[in-house]
Amino acid sequence: MELTSQLANQSFPTLPTYDFAASLEQTEAQSAVRQTVGNPFLDNPRMTCRDVAVFYGEKQAIRHINIDVGCNEVLAMIGPSGCGKSTLLRCLNRMNDTVPGCRVEGEIRLDGENIYDPSVDVVPLRARVGMVFQKPNPFPKSIFDNVAYGPKIHGFTTDKAELADIVETSLIKAGLWEEVKDRLQEPGTGLSGGQQQRLCIARAIAVSPEVILMDEPCSALDPIATAKIEELIAELREQFSIVIVTHAMQQASRVSQRTAYFHLGDLIEVGPTERIFTNPRHRLTEDYITGRFG
C-alpha cells in the first residue's frame, strides 16, 4: 500500500519495469539508460535515491539510478570495478562534494529529507551517515582519541566520564573492547589491519549514525580479520542501516539481505541477496556471479 502511494507521489523519467525479456532486449541494443531488474523500492526506507546521476566533469559515472536503503538491513553493492559503486556510495553522505568537478543530479533523501538540498549542512549529515573506508585510516592519535573525536566535535558531551562511556560502548559494539581496553592511550595506528578497521567502525558508530557506508572494508584484510568484520556487520545491522560495497561475492552473500548489481554506471539488478545469487534474472548479473567477467 505504502509502496504504491510512494510511487504515485514521485515522477520518474524511467519507471522500473519488471518485464525480464524486455529489459534483456534493451540491454543488447542499449545506448540509453538500462532499466533495473527487480524492485529497488522498499516500504519505509531509510534512504532513497531517485534518478541519481553523477558526473565527473563531462564523464558520467552513474546513470539515473533509483534505489532504496531499508532500515536495519545490509545492502550490498557489487559489480565490476569502475562501475560506479564507490561513486554512488560516496553520494550518500556527500563525500563527493570534496571531489572537484563532481556533480550529482537527482534526489537522495535521508528520512525524507533531501540531503542535496542547499539548506542541508553536510557536517551533521556525515554524523548521521557514517563511512568506513577501504583502507583502514585511523587518525595517528591514541585509540581513545580516535573514537572520542566524533562525539567531541559534534558536542555530544563535555563530560569526561560520559565521553569515556561513549568510547567504551562504541568499542564494545565494534568488538574491539576486549583487545584494546588496557591500551586505550596507545596509538591507533599501532593496531593490526583488522583491528584498525574495527577501530574505524567504532569511530563511525561513536556518533550514533543512522546509516553506515562501507567501501570494500575488508579488501585490505586477511581472511580471519575479514570474518570478524563480517560477524560485526551482522550484529550492527540490528541498530544501523548498512550499505557495503564489496568485490567479494561470497561476502555479499554472507552479510547482506539485499544485493544490487551495477554495470558501467547502471543499476542492473537488485533484489534479495539469496535470489540474486541463486537465480539472477539479468544476463549481466548472471555472467558476473558465475565469474564470466568481473
Add this chain to the structure above:
Amino acid sequence: MATENKQTMKPFSVHMNKDLQRRYRAEKRFQRCGIAAIAIALSFLALLFASIIGSGYTAFRQTFIELDVHFSEDLFKDENLAAADYAGLIKQALRTAFPEVKERRALKSLYMLVSPGAAFSLQDMVKEDSRLIGSRQKIWVPANDDVDMLIKGQMKATEAEADRRLKDDQLGWIGQLEKDGKLETRFNTTFFTSGDSREPELAGIWGAVKGSFYSLLITLLLSFPIGVAAAVYLEEFAPKNFWTDIIEVNINNLAAVPSIIFGLLGLAIFINFWGLPRSTPLVGGLVLTLMTLPVIIIAGRASLKSVPPSIREAALGIGASKMQMVTHHVLPLAMPGMLTGAIIGMARALGDTAPLLMIGMVAFIVDIPGGFTDSATALPVQIYLWADSSERAFTEKTSAAIMVLLAFLICMNAAAVIMRKKFETKW
C-alpha cells in the same frame, strides 16, 4: 623439436649469465662513482673547515700585558670619575716599567704596545670600586693588535724592520715583558661581549649577534605565521583556478629571486616610502621576511600535500568541518615539515648579506643594539666588514666570526633534524 629447444635454451642461458654479470658490473661502477662524489664533496668541506678553523682559532685568545698602575689621588680631584686621565695612568705605568725610555718618539712607540682600550678598562675598574684610588695595582690590560700578532706568530720578527709594524725597540720591550712574565695570552672574552671597533683587539661580535637575533626574531614572527596561513589557504581552501595558478607560479619565482633584489625593494618601500629608520633590525627583519616567505610557503605546501588523503577523508567522513579537518589533523601532521622549512629559511636569512647591505646595516656600529630600532649590523655583514679591513689582526677575527656563524647554522639545522624526528608520526 626437442633438440631445437635445447639448442636455443643453452645459448640463451649463457647469454643471460653474461648479461647478468654486465649488470652487476654496471651497478658496481655506479656505486664507485657515488662514493667518489661523496669523497670529493667531503674533502672540499674538510678543506673549508680546516682553512677557517686554522686561520680563526687564534682569535679566541688575546695577548695581555701586566702593568703596575698607581691610581694617584691627584688625578681624581674632580668629582666626575669619568673625566680623569686614564690614558695618562697607562702611560705613567709604562714609563715606570721602562724608566730608561726618555725620548719623546721612543715613548710614543712604547705607548703603542698597549691597546687604547686599556684606559677604558681602568675607568670601568674605578667606577666599580672607588677604593682603588690612591692604591697601587697590578693590572692586566689588553696589548695592542700588533703585539698580539707578534705573540701569535702572525708577524715575524725576522722580517726587515721597514716591513714590520713593530720596530726593533718595541720588539726589545716586548721581549723584556715576556721575560718578566708580564705578557701572556688569555681567553678573549672581548670578542664575545663587545661590538665592533676600529681596534682589532677591542672588536667583538656581540653587537652583530644581537643585530642578527633581533632581525631574525622579526623574520620568524612575521614569516612563519604568514607563510603557514598562506600555505594552508592555498593548499586546502583556495579554488583551483587561473588566479591561484598565477599566484603559485609567482611564489615559486619569488623563491628564486636573488636576495639583493629584496634589499632594493626593502629600501624603496620600508625606508623611503614608509620612513622606517635605516640600518635597524626592524627593517632588516622585514626584508628577510620578504625573502623567507616564499621558502616557507613552498615548504608548507609540500608538507601539506604529503599528508595522506585518507586522513582527510577520515576526518570529513565523521563530520569534521573543513576547518576542523585542517586544524585537528592535517596541520599537526604537516607541522614537522613546515618547521623544517621554516628553519631552513631562517638559516638562509641568517647567512644572507646582500639585502642588509642595501638597507644600511653595513654601517660601522660600535654600540650593541638594545632593541629593534637601534642601529645594528648582522653577523654576515660583520664578516664582510672585517674581511674588508686592512689590519692584519682582522683576518683572524673574520675567520672566528665565520666559525660563530657556522656554529649557529649548524645548531639551527640540528634543531630542524631533531624537530623532524620528534614530531614524526608513525603510520
